[in-house]
Amino acid sequence: xxxxxxxxxxxxxxxxxxxxxxxxxxxxxxxxxxxxxxxxxxxxxxxxxxxxxxxxxxxxxxxxxxxxxxxxxxxxx
Amino acid sequence: xxxxxxxxxxxxxxxxxxxxxxxxxxxxxxxxxxxxxxxxxxxxxxxxxxxxxxxxxxxxxxxxxxxxxxxxxxxxxxxxxxxxxxxxxxxxxxxxxxxxxxxxxxxxxxxxxxxxxxxxxxxxxxxxxxxxxxxxxxxxxxxxxx
Amino acid sequence: xxxxxxxxxxxxxxxxxxxxxxxxxxxxxxxxxxxxxxxxxxxxxxxxxxxxxxxxxxxxxxxxxxxxxxxxxxxxxxxxxxxxxxxxxxxxxxxxxxxxxxxxxxxxxxxxxxxxxxxxxxxxxxxxxxxxxxxxxxxxxxxxxx
Ligand SMILES: Nc1ncnc2c1ncn2[C@@H]1O[C@H](COP(=O)(O)OP(=O)(O)O)[C@@H](O)[C@H]1O
Ligand SMILES: Nc1ncnc2c1ncn2[C@@H]1O[C@H](COP(=O)(O)OP(=O)(O)O)[C@@H](O)[C@H]1O
Ligand SMILES: [Mg+2]
Ligand SMILES: [Mg+2]
Numbered sequence: 001x002x003x004x005x006x007x008x009x010x011x012x013x014x015x016x017x018x019x020x021x022x023x024x025x026x027x028x029x030x031x032x033x034x035x036x037x038x039x040x041x042x043x044x045x046x047x048x049x050x051x052x053x054x055x056x057x058x059x060x061x062x063x064x065x066x067x068x069x070x071x072x073x074x075x076x077x
Numbered sequence: 078x079x080x081x082x083x084x085x086x087x088x089x090x091x092x093x094x095x096x097x098x099x100x101x102x103x104x105x106x107x108x109x110x111x112x113x114x115x116x117x118x119x120x121x122x123x124x125x126x127x128x129x130x131x132x133x134x135x136x137x138x139x140x141x142x143x144x145x146x147x148x149x150x151x152x153x154x155x156x157x158x159x160x161x162x163x164x165x166x167x168x169x170x171x172x173x174x175x176x177x178x179x180x181x182x183x184x185x186x187x188x189x190x191x192x193x194x195x196x197x198x199x200x201x202x203x204x205x206x207x208x209x210x211x212x213x214x215x216x217x218x219x220x221x222x223x
Numbered sequence: 224x225x226x227x228x229x230x231x232x233x234x235x236x237x238x239x240x241x242x243x244x245x246x247x248x249x250x251x252x253x254x255x256x257x258x259x260x261x262x263x264x265x266x267x268x269x270x271x272x273x274x275x276x277x278x279x280x281x282x283x284x285x286x287x288x289x290x291x292x293x294x295x296x297x298x299x300x301x302x303x304x305x306x307x308x309x310x311x312x313x314x315x316x317x318x319x320x321x322x323x324x325x326x327x328x329x330x331x332x333x334x335x336x337x338x339x340x341x342x343x344x345x346x347x348x349x350x351x352x353x354x355x356x357x358x359x360x361x362x363x364x365x366x367x368x369x
Contacts, residue, residue, distance in 0.1 A: 012112030055251040056098040086228040
């Protein structure tokens with residue numbers, strides 16, 4: 001029905017936080033790989049195409065693997 | 078504790094993914110399951126697409142309004158447009174009914190919303206546009222250590 | 224073609240992540256590099272954190288307002304609160320200056336914004352609250368086939 005996007009596995013009962021972290025790690029690896037092959041920092045669409053997801057979902061999953069930042073500190077990626 | 082957000086954006090189909098991810102990111106705070114998140118994202122897609130192609134007939138000057146309130150484990154969502162409105166609501170809600178067959182619409186938007194949400198209510202008129210109110214109770218069977 | 228979005232949300236520190244994702248996913252349409260996205264998200268973090276801890280002193284009833292307009296390859300962003308305002312703006316903008324040393328604040332928020340954005344302007348008063356306007360021109364040197 002509609003567009004159902006399955007992120008990693010078909011286990012839909014997996015908690016979002018865990019699923020997004022797995023995808024976030026894939027994004028990290030994709031960014032490293034593409035940086036090497038392209039010789040520059042990849043764009044968000046290049047990563048999205050590589051993982052066959054939408055650019056907006058790259059943004060969503062990447063946030064899940066951001067080091068926990070308390071309100072009192074900004075962590076640089 | 079109550080948490081709310083309100084979003085307004087141009088009625089452009091390229092904003093559909095943005096709307097889905099924005100709502101998903103807000104709701105993710107309640108740590109739903111992937112199924113629950115996917116269902117809510119699909120409902121947002123359906124309602125936002127309706128606002129853009131039916132409410133505004135793709136006039137990019139139109140605005141789509143989304144509000145989400147999180148309280149305990151319940152998601153209260155409103156998706157609104159100030160477009161053309163629905164003339165026959167009972168007819169519009171029927172599965173497979175569409176006023177735009179030339180666009181290959183499935184006519185299943187409202188059916189999907191009703192399946193994936195616990196409550197769907199629609200207010201619509203030519204003067205006012207269309208407001209969809211949706212509620213979803215997220216499952217609480219979570220791991221004890223969070 | 225112009226595309227705009229407006230966001231309003233409760234001044235809760237748990238919404239910082241949500242604000243970052245909302246702004247970044249909107250800008251994703253312009254296909255920025257991953258570095259440009261990180262810079263923009265960091266700027267959002269700094270401004271939103273300021274609104275919450277300085278503007279509202281963590282009063283969860285406060286609202287934070289973010290607007291983003293995309294035109295050609297330029298991002299125009301406004302982050303606003305209706306909180307306490309800044310008494311001495313010149314002083315506040317100095318690197319390392321903070322009115323909340325007890326919170327271990329770095330005092331680097333405005334410096335970061337100025338580094339990562341092309342333009343930063345601040346309007347602030349006790350009556351009005353604080354409005355930060357920021358501009359960033361995204362690089363256009365992408366692969367030719369798009
Ligand atoms: N926001 C809206 N504004 C105006 N008309 C709408 C709106 N949403 C739905 N409709 C009407 O309700 C009908 C059924 O909608 P839906 O079930 O989503 O099917 P579809 O979008 O595939 O036509 C539409 O064809 C349209 O006539
Ligand atoms: N939205 C705001 N409302 C009120 N005061 C603010 C706001 N943003 C910044 N300030 C003031 O400007 C100072 C400098 O801000 P910043 O450079 O971000 O450093 P920090 O947040 O680490 O103190 C703050 O300590 C505060 O006094
Ligand atoms: Mg529809
Ligand atoms: Mg600061």
